[in-house]
Amino acid sequence: MKRKITLKQIAKELGVSIGTVSKALKDSKEISEETKEKIQAFAKYYNYKPNNIALSLKNRKTKTIGILIPEIVHHFFSKVIQGIEKVANKKGYNVIIGLSNESFDKEVINMEMLASGSIDGFIMSISKETLLQQDYHHLNETINQGMPIVMFDRVVSDIRCDKVIINDVEAAKKAVNKLIKNNCKKIAIITTKDYVNVGRLRTQGYVEALNDHEIAPEPELILKVDDKLVTEDYIDVLEEEIKSLFLINPDIDGVFAVNELYAITTMKVAKNLGRKIPEDLQVIGFTDGVLSRHASPSLTTVTQYGQKIGEVAAALLIEKIESEASEDPVRTVVIETELIERESTK
Amino acid sequence: MKRKITLKQIAKELGVSIGTVSKALKDSKEISEETKEKIQAFAKYYNYKPNNIALSLKNRKTKTIGILIPEIVHHFFSKVIQGIEKVANKKGYNVIIGLSNESFDKEVINMEMLASGSIDGFIMSISKETLLQQDYHHLNETINQGMPIVMFDRVVSDIRCDKVIINDVEAAKKAVNKLIKNNCKKIAIITTKDYVNVGRLRTQGYVEALNDHEIAPEPELILKVDDKLVTEDYIDVLEEEIKSLFLINPDIDGVFAVNELYAITTMKVAKNLGRKIPEDLQVIGFTDGVLSRHASPSLTTVTQYGQKIGEVAAALLIEKIESEASEDPVRTVVIETELIERESTK
């Protein structure tokens, strides 16, 4: 077990100075060909690789970007990570991951931990608890220390940083318009509580789409699921709520769900109640994950290109990290969404 | 935008030496109460946090562990990451992620990059290409440099490092035994090519289970899918292969698939061919992901507790990192699997 070799050891072994070794390995013309060859050969033989930590300290750059997300066992988030990793890697960056588990405290702790020199910038999606408490001091402090942040998905607009989002309102309208066009007369929405901004915006899109077609939105068709505590029997509760929605409003013939799980669960409940999909009931979900593709019937859904979001976020962040200007304008990039039609709609 | 404050700045501002500041913040009894209070108050006011990079350089520890996996958009792997992150975080470690995308080259590059000082140890699952080429020099080199590695899932046994695995043979036998007990007479297996060791072992378990019940394994019931190149039409190819399996062997009444996707696809194809599940055909999958739970019918599956695997791997790694002994024995921990019965079996 030999420790990694350092410049100092090479220098000592070859009877030259550390500086000379460093320059030789960088092919500096300050050093004679002869010496360079000797040093390079030696370094190659011992598989010398510069120590990243020392470089980071010297350059005050870590070449690492931090990702801070609520959870990782989630198709959308892992797609985003994949996208981030792809462009980060291409530009010589590593990614380090922090999970908040939807907890405010863990988000703050993780952020402070990573902000203490470990990374050059953040890409993040805010936890639900933070959204609920509306306490963003950790974000502002980080930004004030000159560390760039790019937010995606769950963003908060009055933070001064770049953002990568989709147009949730428009995307939701696309979905609901499709249901209306497909002759649905009574369209329900399964959504989240309003403090989750993406849920709120999608609900807003639902309402707007109905209004556009002069359909009066009915409050009892709007089911706002409380998912603050995702417990074991979470799915059961969800099923119960959806079931009573159908029992109270038996003539629902279209459902727009703001995520995959709500949509899949809706189909399951509806099938158990004897509904045929898409004949009796048409369902559209949000986010194109593995569930939508492989459910039966497969799910028509609004896809938000997660990988693309990650790629753009990483590109924005790296650009900001490497730009000299300390105060350039904040940008918001809107990624297109698309309605993917499958078997759950006519 | 104020840069993060350093010891040097505090020292200068307060007219003391850097060493004094450092000691004061550590509550060293070398420093007078008066001075300590002054320094601590100042540090708190300016939100001083020691620079991780400088600490890493000094201590030759990064308090970071590297995860190297083939892909991240995958329920099992993200579960493992979740487990790793959980115990790592509890012990004050961060996790940094490298994706190999099943490519040998990316695995090597990522490994070298991270091994150059960025992390204290690896947790990894080998890429398929590496498995195929059987070139493990990068692993051995890393280990020789004194950096501990813990392998999980796709391990290679003759590498000298800790491993966290499941008993694939036994797990597969559990599944096939269940099918046999449920009166299946003609049981097929959908598996991978043999170079993927987990696939090979599960196939072996299938064969052993049949032999145990004095059923002669029939080669035409063993479908080894070639997933070397996962292209766009990958699913279509998979469906075709499974379809012809059923056409050639119409009396198949049980299928054991070595992963979720194969199992779900099998159910889809079978349903299209008019089979009722579980009446005409019983299906058991491997790995309990979101698909298994929410498919219809929901899938009976062998669960390999991914989060547990991650937790154990992280515990092993951190223990090794923090142990003084340079040469302790390598350990292999076997995590229990369990057969979760759902609707796809009787």
Add this chain to the structure above:
DNA sequence: TACTAACACGAAAACGTTTTCGCTAAGAAT
């Protein structure tokens, strides 16, 4: 022969810590 220029290399600072060692001065002990 004396001066300059190019060449090849070394010394040292810097990045931000921690920690060991040494120094000074005040009080205690002799």
Add this chain to the structure above:
DNA sequence: ATTCTTAGCGAAAACGTTTTCGTGTTAGTA
């Protein structure tokens, strides 16, 4: 009055780099 402790602090090395600047040697030029 002299020596011994001890409290309180500073200096400096070390982690592994990069880079600037300085310096000695040699060769070329006047």
